[in-house]
Amino acid sequence: MSLTQGNTMTSHTDASSDAADSGSVTRAAQAVLAQSTDRGGGVQMIGIDKIYPGSGSKALDDFNLEVKPGEMVVLLGGSGCGKSTALRSIAGLEDIQSGRILVGGQDMTAVPANKRGMAMVFQAYSLFPHMSALENVEFGLEIRGVGSEERRRRAMEKLDLVGLADQAAKYTQQMSGGQQQRVALARALAINPKVLLLDEPLSALDAKVRVQLRDEIRRIQIEAGTTTVFVTHDQEEALAIADRIGVMNHGRIEQIADPVTLYREPATEYVATFIGLTNRLPGHSDGTQAEVFGQRIPLLKGSRTGDVTVLVRPENIALIAADSEQDAPKADREGLNGTEARVNVIHFLGALVRVDAVLTGSGTPLTIQLPAGELPPSLNTGSTVLVAPRPVPALAV
Numbered sequence: 001m002s003l004t005q006g007n008t009m010t011s012h013t014d015a016s017s018d019a020a021d022s023g024s025v026t027r028a029a030q031a032v033l034a035q036s037t038d039r040g041g042g043v044q045m046i047g048i049d050k051i052y053p054g055s056g057s058k059a060l061d062d063f064n065l066e067v068k069p070g071e072m073v074v075l076l077g078g079s080g081c082g083k084s085t086a087l088r089s090i091a092g093l094e095d096i097q098s099g100r101i102l103v104g105g106q107d108m109t110a111v112p113a114n115k116r117g118m119a120m121v122f123q124a125y126s127l128f129p130h131m132s133a134l135e136n137v138e139f140g141l142e143i144r145g146v147g148s149e150e151r152r153r154r155a156m157e158k159l160d161l162v163g164l165a166d167q168a169a170k171y172t173q174q175m176s177g178g179q180q181q182r183v184a185l186a187r188a189l190a191i192n193p194k195v196l197l198l199d200e201p202l203s204a205l206d207a208k209v210r211v212q213l214r215d216e217i218r219r220i221q222i223e224a225g226t227t228t229v230f231v232t233h234d235q236e237e238a239l240a241i242a243d244r245i246g247v248m249n250h251g252r253i254e255q256i257a258d259p260v261t262l263y264r265e266p267a268t269e270y271v272a273t274f275i276g277l278t279n280r281l282p283g284h285s286d287g288t289q290a291e292v293f294g295q296r297i298p299l300l301k302g303s304r305t306g307d308v309t310v311l312v313r314p315e316n317i318a319l320i321a322a323d324s325e326q327d328a329p330k331a332d333r334e335g336l337n338g339t340e341a342r343v344n345v346i347h348f349l350g351a352l353v354r355v356d357a358v359l360t361g362s363g364t365p366l367t368i369q370l371p372a373g374e375l376p377p378s379l380n381t382g383s384t385v386l387v388a389p390r391p392v393p394a395l396a397v
C-alpha cells in the first residue's frame with residue numbers, strides 16, 4: 001500500500017483532530033480496521049434458522065449478528081443455547097435452513113467451509129500428536145500450497161507470537177495443555193484468516209493458565225487485527241476480553257453490547273442474572289422509578305410496572321453498621337433510609353468483601369459487596385446493620 005504525500009498530510013490532520021474529538025476512531029484503531037478490511041472485513045449473520053435433523057426445536061432461531069472488522073465479539077450463554085451452532089454456521093460447517101452469512105459484504109452462505117478463509121480453534125486441541133509444534137502450524141499452509149521456505153517463516157512467526165518459538169521442534173504430545181492450545185492458536189493464525197472462530201478454547205485448561213492465555217489471545221487479536229468470534233459460557237472470561245458480548249438464549253442473541261453497558265444496563269432478567277451477581281428485591285414500580293425499602297430507585301428501559309422484583313447489584317446496596325458493637329446502626333448516613341438486616345457470612349475476596357445478610361422482617365436474602373477498605377470494623381457474623389439500595393438505575397421485572 002502506498003500513500004501519496006497529500007494523503008499522508010491529510011492523515012496527520014485527522015490525527016490531531018482525533019485527539020480533540022474523543023468520540024472518533026483513533027489512528028491506531030483506523031489502521032487495524034483498514035488492515036482487517038483488506039483481509040476480508042466483518043461478519044454479518046442475517047435471519048439464520050438452524051434445525052438439526054430429527055430435532056423439534058430450532059438451535060438458531062432468527063439469529064442475527066454483526067461483527068465489525070477487527071472486532072472481538074464473545075457469544076456467551078448457558079449450555080445448549082446455540083453458541084457452537086452459531087460459530088459452526090459462520091465457518092460453513094452446518095447446513096442452515098434460512099438466512100444469509102456475509103463476510104466483508106460478500107455472500108458466503110453457499111461457499112464451502114474450506115473456501116471461506118476462516119480458522120477455528122476448539123476446546124480439544126486437535127493437533128497431530130506425532131508432529132512437532134512447527135509441523136502442526138505449517139500443516140494448514142502446506143495444504144494451501146504454500147512453499148516450504150515461506151511456510152517455515154510464517155509458522156515460526158506465529159509460534160513466536162504465541163511465545164513458543166523455543167519449543168518449535170517439540171512433539172505436541174510432549175507439551176502441556178496450555179502450550180498445545182497456543183500451538184492450535186498459532187496454526188489458526190498462520191493462514192491469515194479473514195475470521196478467527198474460537199469455541200471455548202480455554203475450558204480444558206486450569207484456572208491460572210486460562211487467565212494467562214485469555215489475556216494473550218486478546219493481545220494477539222488486537223495486534224493482528226483479526227475479526228474474531230469467541231464462544232464461552234464463562235462470564236468473567238467474556239467480560240475480560242470482549243469488545244462486545246452477545247448474550248444468547250434459546251438460539252437468539254438476547255442483548256449485545258460492550259461489557260460495561262451489559263453489566264449496568266441489562267435489557268432482560270436473563271442478561272442481568274447471567275452477567276454478575278444480582279439481588280432480587282421486592283418493590284413497587286411506576287415504570288420509571290421504583291420504591292424499594294422506602295428508597296426511590298430510577299429504573300432502566302424495559303422495566304415493568306406495579307408490584308415488581310427489582311434487580312440490584314451487590315455494590316449498589318449501602319451497608320450501614322453501628323459505630324461499635326454496643327450501638328445500634330444509625331439511619332440517614334449517605335442520606336439513605338435503611339432497613340434492618342442481619343449479617344450471616346462475611347467473605348473476604350481480597351480487594352473486595354462480600355456480605356451475605358437477611359432482612360430482619362421478611363427473611364429476604366441479600367448480597368452486598370464493598371471495597372475491603374470500607375468494611376466497618378465492628379461488623380461480624382450476627383451483627384445487625386441497616387441496608388439501603390442506592391439510587392443507581394436498575395431493572396424491574
Ligand SMILES: Nc1ncnc2c1ncn2[C@@H]1O[C@H](COP(=O)(O)OP(=O)(O)OP(=O)(O)O)[C@@H](O)[C@H]1O
Binds near residue numbers: 079083
Ligand atoms: N449434531 C447435533 N444434532 C442434533 N442436535 C444438536 C446437534 N448439535 C447440537 N444440537 C442441539 O442444538 C442445540 C444447540 O447446541 P449447541 O451445541 O450450539 O449449544 P452450545 O451453546 O454450544 O452449548 P455448550 O455450552 O454445551 O457447548 C442444543 O439443544 C443441542 O442439543
Ligand SMILES: [Mg+2]
Binds near residue numbers: 083084085
Ligand atoms: Mg458448544
